[in-house]
Amino acid sequence: MKVSSLVMCLAALAVPSRLWGIEAIKPVEVNTTPPVPVDSLDDNNSVISNFTLGLVLEVNIVNGRAADKYRSRIAMVPKVPLDTTVTGDSKSFSFEALRSGERPLTVSGSDETVNALEGSGPQLLENGVLVVPLPVPQPVEVIRIRLGSVHLMDAITKLTFLTFCEKHVFRAWCGPGPDLPFRHNR
Amino acid sequence: MRSAIKLILITLVTASGSRLLASDSISLDHRPLVALRGDVVHIKVSGIFQETVDSLTIHIIVGRMIDCGEIKSDYKGIGIPCRTNVVTFEHECKFGGVAPPGSLMECSYSEDFTTRTEGWDALVSYWASASRSTGNETSQDALSSSEVSFAQGNPDAPQAEPIAWPVWWYRRAPLSDKVDLGFFRDSDYGEGIGYELFRQDLEVILEKVLDAAAPFNYPMAIGHNYFNLWMIMRGGELEQQCKRSFVKSIDPILAILDGRVIVHQDSTPDCSSIAQSGAGSVRGSAGDAAWILMHEMGHFLYGQGDEYACDGSFDTALCENVFKKRGDCEIQAQPKGALCEALVCNGVEGAWHVHNEGKIIMRDRGLDSDWSPLNRQCVSLRNAGRFWPGSFFRSLSK
Numbered sequence: 001m002k003v004s005s006l007v008m009c010l011a012a013l014a015v016p017s018r019l020w021g022i023e024a025i026k027p028v029e030v031n032t033t034p035p036v037p038v039d040s041l042d043d044n045n046s047v048i049s050n051f052t053l054g055l056v057l058e059v060n061i062v063n064g065r066a067a068d069k070y071r072s073r074i075a076m077v078p079k080v081p082l083d084t085t086v087t088g089d090s091k092s093f094s095f096e097a098l099r100s101g102e103r104p105l106t107v108s109g110s111d112e113t114v115n116a117l118e119g120s121g122p123q124l125l126e127n128g129v130l131v132v133p134l135p136v137p138q139p140v141e142v143i144r145i146r147l148g149s150v151h152l153m154d155a156i157t158k159l160t161f162l163t164f165c166e167k168h169v170f171r172a173w174c175g176p177g178p179d180l181p182f183r184h185n186r
Numbered sequence: 187m188r189s190a191i192k193l194i195l196i197t198l199v200t201a202s203g204s205r206l207l208a209s210d211s212i213s214l215d216h217r218p219l220v221a222l223r224g225d226v227v228h229i230k231v232s233g234i235f236q237e238t239v240d241s242l243t244i245h246i247i248v249g250r251m252i253d254c255g256e257i258k259s260d261y262k263g264i265g266i267p268c269r270t271n272v273v274t275f276e277h278e279c280k281f282g283g284v285a286p287p288g289s290l291m292e293c294s295y296s297e298d299f300t301t302r303t304e305g306w307d308a309l310v311s312y313w314a315s316a317s318r319s320t321g322n323e324t325s326q327d328a329l330s331s332s333e334v335s336f337a338q339g340n341p342d343a344p345q346a347e348p349i350a351w352p353v354w355w356y357r358r359a360p361l362s363d364k365v366d367l368g369f370f371r372d373s374d375y376g377e378g379i380g381y382e383l384f385r386q387d388l389e390v391i392l393e394k395v396l397d398a399a400a401p402f403n404y405p406m407a408i409g410h411n412y413f414n415l416w417m418i419m420r421g422g423e424l425e426q427q428c429k430r431s432f433v434k435s436i437d438p439i440l441a442i443l444d445g446r447v448i449v450h451q452d453s454t455p456d457c458s459s460i461a462q463s464g465a466g467s468v469r470g471s472a473g474d475a476a477w478i479l480m481h482e483m484g485h486f487l488y489g490q491g492d493e494y495a496c497d498g499s500f501d502t503a504l505c506e507n508v509f510k511k512r513g514d515c516e517i518q519a520q521p522k523g524a525l526c527e528a529l530v531c532n533g534v535e536g537a538w539h540v541h542n543e544g545k546i547i548m549r550d551r552g553l554d555s556d557w558s559p560l561n562r563q564c565v566s567l568r569n570a571g572r573f574w575p576g577s578f579f580r581s582l583s584k
Contacts, residue, residue, distance in 0.1 A: 027242075032275060049360075107574070110459070114461075116460055116485050123428045130580075131579075133441040133577075
């Protein structure tokens with residue numbers, strides 16, 4: 001849509017002009033250019049580059065200090081900054097992705113069980129569903145979950161990747177190579 | 187549109203990467219923050235420069251807002267907006283040498299952007315550049331600001347794949363570099379007019395916290411450009427007091443949020459997790475809801491406890507302000523030349539905090555309360571740590 005400069009000039013004058021008590025200087029001339037198409041892929045790239053294929057783990061937390069059930073799926077997840085730190089304090093969860101004895105990814109998350117109820121003081125909410133999006137760089141066998149230094153659970157994720165690779169044989173994740181546990185046999 | 191506009195100091199960078207004077211500044215602003223189809227949105231750029239600037243240009247990019255999954259099939263349902271049918275245009279304000287160095291210059295543009303997207307939701311981005319004079323010549327360098335994005339359209343419409351509605355989004359920056367706050371409409375607002383009431387409450391809250399003048403909004407005032415602000419119309423529920431839940435379909439949105447705020451209407455007492463990436467509730471209909479938001483942010487984003495009660499996190503590994511032991515409090519108080527004070531709960535000394543004479547955000551209600559030195563220290567530590575929300579609770583109960 002082409003917008004006339006005259007209309008825009010009037011619109012500019014309609015906007016209040018004081019900031020920090022200082023009178024703003026108004027333009028003596030305004031011009032609006034006609035619209036130019038932009039390539040959608042280029043435009044969206046900065047957003048899409050925030051995401052990658054990964055593992056989403058759901059864990060049932062019970063009594064604040066135990067995990068009794070879990071399930072996992074493959075989905076797009078946010079990329080995590082490389083300098084994500086695991087503090088190891090008793091208020092943080094840590095999630096270690098394990099593969100053949102190596103640890104390609106570890107991330108931490110807040111424990112939210114201590115709550116401040118206004119006017120009533122602390123409340124402990126100890127049962128819930130914890131969701132962990134993990135941008136694992138490659139298929140992993142296990143996610144080791146800790147709360148502080150306490151080992152809560154090992155979630156076995158190998159089958160999730162095997163199932164995914166059955167349907168997505170051309171994925172780099174699922175291709176041939178030294179990754180025998182996740183290699184498709186076709 | 188409010189005349190008192192927040193100040194956002196953005197370091198200007200020339201196209202070649204060299205910096206302008208430190209005292210140069212540009213502020214970006216748009217109103218309304220939550221823009222509906224049919225609204226005329228006002229974009230305003232204000233600048234103060236130590237050298238003569240001849241023109242300010244607002245660069246605008248508009249397209250139809252869609253889920254990024256529609257751009258690339260692998261990304262289906264990530265809940266973050268992309269756009270299609272994108273166009274860009276510029277609105278230039280020329281000052282003709284009438285603005286002396288140090289003066290406040292202003293350039294504005296107003297439009298209903300959904301007219302460019304045939305009534306569909308629009309995703310709008312804008313940034314500013316300035317051209318300045320060097321002697322008798324005008325520099326061709328583009329002195330540019332950051333880019334801010336927002337949506338305009340019909341946020342009430344149900345979506346098969348829910349999309350987070352950007353209110354103030356630094357779209358060009360990695361999500362991991364920003365603190366992402368999501369504001370959820372609680373179902374107690376109801377349907378129909380309830381959507382409008384929620385948007386009105388949110389608009390008032392965000393206008394106040396983005397306004398730089400008051401001390402109660404210290405985290406926003408020092409680092410407004412740390413924050414992305416999102417609105418989510420469905421999927422968050424404050425069930426009772428601290429019990430909160432979110433529906434599974436918005437997991438992709440929850441995954442990018444550092445803070446999840448359920449805005450509700452009724453008189454349920456507000457409650458938040460004491461965490462560095464957590465969730466809480468804010469009574470949006472309260473007259474001082476902006477203060478409530480900042481107080482609750484003290485809990486769920488900066489790990490602060492109430493300083494009128496005894497509900498600190500009681501874990502010295504976090505940056506705290508409420509201590510179980512007097513000795514832990516004194517470690518914090520002594521370098522500041524302050525004293526520790528007992529917090530009395532049910533007639534018993536239950537915890538300790540650093541004494542403050544003035545009104546402080548975690549104790550005293552009101553827009554004139556401030557963040558104590560220790561509160562501010564915890565804000566700085568979190569901001570410096572690039573704490574990433576590695577996990578989140580979809581539901582939590584006793």
